[in-house]
Amino acid sequence: MxxxxxxxxxxxxxxxxxxxxxxxxxxxxxxxxxxxxxxxxxxxxxxxxxxxxxxxxxxxxxxxxxxxxxxxxxxxxxxxxxxxxxxxxxxxxxxxxxxxxxxxxxxxxxxxxxxxxxxxxxxxxxxxxxxxxxxxxxxxxxxxxxxxxxxxxxxxxxxxxxxxxxxxxxxxxxxxxxxxxxxxxxxxxxxxxxxxxxxxxxxxxxxxxxxxxxxxxxxxxxxxxISGPSDDRSDLYIKIDSVMPIIEEGDFELDEKHRAATFTDQGIEKLEARLSEDGLLKSGSLYDVENVALVHHANSALRAHKLFRKDKDYIVRNDEVVIIDEFSGRMMPGRRYSEGLHQALEAKERVKIQPENQTLASITFxxxxxxxxxxxxxxxxxxxxxxxxxxxxxxxxxxVPTNLPVQRKDDEDAIFRTAAEKFEAIAQLIKECQERGQPVLVGTTSIEKSEMLADLLRKKNVGSMNVLNARHHEQEAFIVADAGLPGAITIATNMAGRGTDIQLGGNLEMRIQKEAEGLEGAEREAKIAEIKQNIAADKAKALAAGGLMVIGTERHESRRIDNQLRGRSGRQGDPGHSAFFLSLQDDLMRIFPVDSMDSMLGKLGLEQGESITHPWVSKAIERAQGKVEARNFDIRKNILKYDDVMNDQRKVIFEQRIELMDAEDVSETVIEMRHDVVDNIVAKAIPPRSYPEQWNVEQLEAAAKTYLNIDVPVKEWAAEEGIDAEVITERLIAAADAHAAAKEERTIANMAAAGSPNPTIMRQVEKSILLQSIDGLWREHLVTLDHLSKVVGWRGIAQRDPLNEYKQEAYELFQSLLANLRELVTTQLSHVELQPRPVAPPAPDLSQLRETHIDPLTGENDAEEGSDTIAGALGATGSDPSLKPIDPKLLEGVSRNAPCPCGSGKKFKHCHGAY
Incomplete structure (x- = not known):
């Protein structure tokens, strides 16, 4: 160094x-x-x-x-x-x-x-x-x-x-x-x-x-x-939640550093006994294969009750559990915890339980x-x-250097033994600042602490103040704009105003918006001139008092968040002041302890209310933050390594889709797929270098019927003198191609007879089926990879690198996806019977889907608004606008002559099965 x-x-x-x-x-x-x-x-x-x-x-x-x-x-x-x-x-x-x-x-x-x-x-x-x-x-x-x-x-x-x-x-x-x-x-x-x-x-x-x-x-x-709803299991969440009151200290272990909670052996025994009484545990052990879902729900409920605290990690608003971001203190209505944790919190707080969602498409920033x-x-x-x-x-x-020299004074951190002493000192400093007309911005880490500090200030008869947290975020821009007024006190949960400057004396743009609204002409100009005059006078008072005082009530895991708060003061050469107050009871000091800090304070013999302030102490805390940041970076980097594997596959799929969309004729691709399927079913039934009597001709005939919709005399072919697998393959390919060509001719003739000649009808159908098949298999593949990433870490116990294991299995799963795609497309095209009506690729329909993403800095519903009815994406199965919307999963495997699952009363082939 x-x-x-x-x-x-x-x-x-x-x-x-x-x-x-x-x-x-x-x-x-x-x-x-x-x-x-x-x-x-x-x-x-x-x-x-x-x-x-x-x-x-x-x-x-x-x-x-x-x-x-x-x-x-x-x-x-x-x-x-x-x-x-x-x-x-x-x-x-x-x-x-x-x-x-x-x-x-x-x-x-x-x-x-x-x-x-x-x-x-x-x-x-x-x-x-x-x-x-x-x-x-x-x-x-x-x-x-x-x-x-x-x-x-x-x-x-x-x-x-x-x-x-x-x-x-x-x-x-x-x-x-x-x-x-x-x-x-x-x-x-x-x-x-x-x-x-x-x-x-x-x-x-x-x-x-x-x-x-x-x-x-x-x-x-x-x-x-982008996700769609899966099965509703709200009853199970409620039943599991009702068991949690019997779980006491000693029944579980907490790891706050990694945000994890696990049952002890004692807790598992207690849980199994209660679940058996309630009829939820079907057989002996909770960890039997058939009880995997119960383990998942019980672990989510444990985390919800023992790790997540109301008004710190989330709030209940409008019959919903709304997450509060740990960095910014903002509400995030568009964000939901995954793996059933959000549903467990909803059960805990007795609000409506929303169904879990299935991921249809995702990407990291x-x-x-x-x-x-x-x-x-x-x-x-x-x-x-x-x-x-x-x-x-x-x-x-x-x-980049500043245009004018920075005049802000940054104090060394002041460390107290207890949180109560710390907040007492903060309240005293705020009172002194207000008395001399200095604006104060206080950064806290939670709603709970911001409101606790506000209550403490009221008891000390400190004048009016603005509390800016997730409960009052609607007024954020206006509260931040007034934070530079002389004597103003603004208590914020780390969310204070990216995008809205704290200007000493007040923000002209916001003041005009608030005070000159509805005024026109000379009256508006006069009001603006008055506002400018008031701002200039207030700025002079704030400058004389020392500029904006920024007070941090504790340090974060990330120095960058602290620097954001500190950087609110001293803008464009203005004077300013910043100070951080810490205690040994703060989360950072408790979960990531600074070595020897407690013993150091003890040796100094600090009296009640005294603090230690020294550059060495600040450096020690900064090193602790650096260690935490490095650990968090390693976690993000490791997650990204796994996501990169999926990203490579995502690029292949998306590029393939674009190529298919751009192509006017995908018949060559379809033919290649059909021939690959023939090669595959022959290879399975006729092993290399085997004799005809060793061939599984019944399996080959059944596969030809299933995938190609053709009846072929494989038994007779196998009895011929000198026959081999290559000849069998050629004959199957010829029969399959002839079947497809005959179907196309028949379809074109039927269309022409019905008065709707369309010689390219099969090209449209081929493209539509190709795209829909890719989308369906890709969705299933995403779910499989998600599950794989959650369990592959255990292979480290067997001295195998989890990442390499994940790469290998993900590659094999992708190869399987491509094989399944060939079989699915070939099967559908060989069995489909077209009705004489125009066919176009189905109009996308995302009416049942939603978008999700955390927005730590704004707390706005950034992914929810406008996403309940997303125009233009997946799920439609036909071009007829009169058809009822239906989950595509319900259409899988439905017989052509069976009643349509949508409940229309029509046969499937005349409703959602029509092309």
């Missing part, structure tokens, strides 16, 4: 070297400023066409950095009245070079993004700006879109509730703003469509991810999932954003996660 520090002092950090390298281009851009100021609006706008012409003639995009950045800076001055600072130009260059620009809060990242976005939109292949919620998408696109529109580029937005046509138009724009969830779900939905025309995205060329640490690290902990040929990001806190960004995304972190 000492050598690394010495090297940095001599040579500078990598970020310093990047910044120094960019200074030359900054000087060139500044040299062009006077020249560009003389251009007319039309001449400045004409630069876009000029740059595009240069690119068409072979110019490299990086050759245009200087004139393109100069163009955007001049356009911004004319349209928005905002001139990019030199450090903002440096941030833009860093992002253009496939890096993350780390810029402090208030340094204008939104404006910085216009520089690389404009440059990378010039080739016309689309550039995406990804941010965390719909509010920021709309705000930033409307605000910065003025620059792009002035320069002749088009802008689109992707938010909830848009139709496919609107989405397609937005993606077709030069620059598209969208949320990470919407872009990821659009990718999944596109790969569930049945024609290329239905797909909305047009590729993944360039993207800038705003708040990149939140999206690519915090939110990347869980995948995006890591693998979605690695689709982009060129990826960049921006945030205020990325340096602490630089290793993960480099390892997973191949992104460097460039720390």
């Amino acid at each position: 000492a050598l690394a520090a010495l090297a940095r002092r001599i040579f500078g950090s990598p970020s310093d070297r990047h910044v120094k390298r960019f200074q030359g281009k900054v000087a060139q851009i500044n040299a062009l400023e006077a020249q560009f100021e003389k251009l007319t609006d039309d001449e400045l706008r004409g630069k876009t066409a000029e740059f595009r012409a240069q690119l068409e003639q072979g110019a490299d995009l990086n050759d245009l950095i200087v004139p393109a950045f100069a163009t955007v800076r001049e356009a911004s001055k004319r349209v928005l009245g905002m001139r990019h600072f030199d450090v903002q130009l440096i941030g833009g260059m860093a992002m253009n070079e496939h890096s993350i620009a780390e810029m402090r809060t208030g340094e204008g990242k939104t404006l910085v993004a216009t520089l690389p976005m404009y440059l990378n939109a010039l080739p016309g292949k689309g550039a995406h700006l990804v941010t965390v919620n719909d509010y920021l998408v709309k705000r930033d696109a409307a605000w910065m879109g003025q620059i792009y529109n002035f320069l002749g580029l088009t802008t689109g937005i992707i938010v909830h509730g848009m139709s496919d046509a609107e989405r397609k138009a937005a993606y077709a724009a030069d620059i598209t703003y969208g949320t990470n969830n919407e872009l990821g779900f659009d990718y999944l939905r596109d790969n569930m469509k049945y024609t290329r025309a239905q797909m909305v995205q047009r590729g993944h060329e360039f993207a800038i991810v705003d708040e990149v640490d939140s999206i690519l690290i915090d939110e990347a902990r869980t995948p995006l999932i 890591q693998n979605y954003f690695r689709l982009y040929k060129k990826l960049a990001g921006m945030t205020g806190t990325a340096a602490t996660e630089a290793e993960e960004f480099a390892d997973i995304y191949k992104l460097d972190v460039v720390t």
